Amino acid sequence: MIKGILFDLDGVIVDTAVYHYSAWRRMANELGFDIDEEFNETLKGISRMDSIDRILEKGGVTLGKEEILKLATKKNDWYVEMVEQMTTDEILPGIESIIQQIKDLGLKMSLGSASKNAPKILVKIGLMDKFDAIVDGNSVTKSKPHPEVFIKGAEALGLKNEECLVIEDAFAGIEAAHAAGMKAIGIGSKENLPNADMNLSSFDGENLSDLLKKLQS
Numbered sequence: 623m624i625k626g627i628l629f630d631l632d633g634v635i636v637d638t639a640v641y642h643y644s645a646w647r648r649m650a651n652e653l654g655f656d657i658d659e660e661f662n663e664t665l666k667g668i669s670r671m672d673s674i675d676r677i678l679e680k681g682g683v684t685l686g687k688e689e690i691l692k693l694a695t696k697k698n699d700w701y702v703e704m705v706e707q708m709t710t711d712e713i714l715p716g717i718e719s720i721i722q723q724i725k726d727l728g729l730k731m732s733l734g735s736a737s738k739n740a741p742k743i744l745v746k747i748g749l750m751d752k753f754d755a756i757v758d759g760n761s762v763t764k765s766k767p768h769p770e771v772f773i774k775g776a777e778a779l780g781l782k783n784e785e786c787l788v789i790e791d792a793f794a795g796i797e798a799a800h801a802a803g804m805k806a807i808g809i810g811s812k813e814n815l816p817n818a819d820m821n822l823s824s825f826d827g828e829n830l831s832d833l834l835k836k837l838q839s
């Protein structure tokens with residue numbers, strides 16, 4: 623039985639995935655190459671330092687550790703600039719309703735994000751105090767598809783792994799959920815997220831009890 627919901631942040635609660643993409647693209651362009659949306663899909667859910675490694679490899683660019691750290695800071699500054707402009711209008715459709723349904727059903731919820739900026743974003747959009755626990759890039763050491771972030775989320779809620787359901791927009795995030803023994807709803811197409819237990823384009827108009835029944839049947 624599902625007793626807790628573990629939410630990814632970027633691309634699930636707010637569409638910061640587009641801000642990450644825009645900042646990474648700007649960095650790649652400055653280095654003299656480009657990245658496209660298809661490649662960006664492979665970056666979703668991946669930590670900042672692992673993402674930069676993948677992007678540099680994609681562009682065939684080799685840099686020293688210090689230079690890489692400088693670039694990561696620069697990318698994050700661009701990203702944070704965009705995040706600072708965010709308002710509650712950017713909460714994705716259906717999220718506030720699904721959170722209310724979680725509370726009404728007496729379920730618990732935790733964040734399970736790889737982002738070190740997660741607390742800043744949750745405060746900005748006014749959802750911080752809805753969460754019973756926050757597990758983010760500041761509390762994990764291993765990037766999705768490693769299950770650490772979700773295992774810690776279940777622990778923080780005092781639940782068994784199999785009692786938790788993950789909500790994810792990243793292929794790597796759904797792999798992480800499965801590696802933790804959890805089911806996952808994919809926010810995104812079957813084409814991008816063929817590994818999800820159920821695909822939704824958003825939570826708009828969705829009934830949580832019905833979704834849970836479908837997932838458990």
Ligand code: G6P
Nearest residue numbers: 642666667668670736737738739
């Ligand atoms: C999430 C996003 C990734 C991002 C990572 C780290 O998993 O999907 O695109 O790289 O968090 O985010 P941060 O805000 O710490 O750079």
Ligand code: MG
Nearest residue numbers: 630632633791
């Ligand atoms: Mg995401």
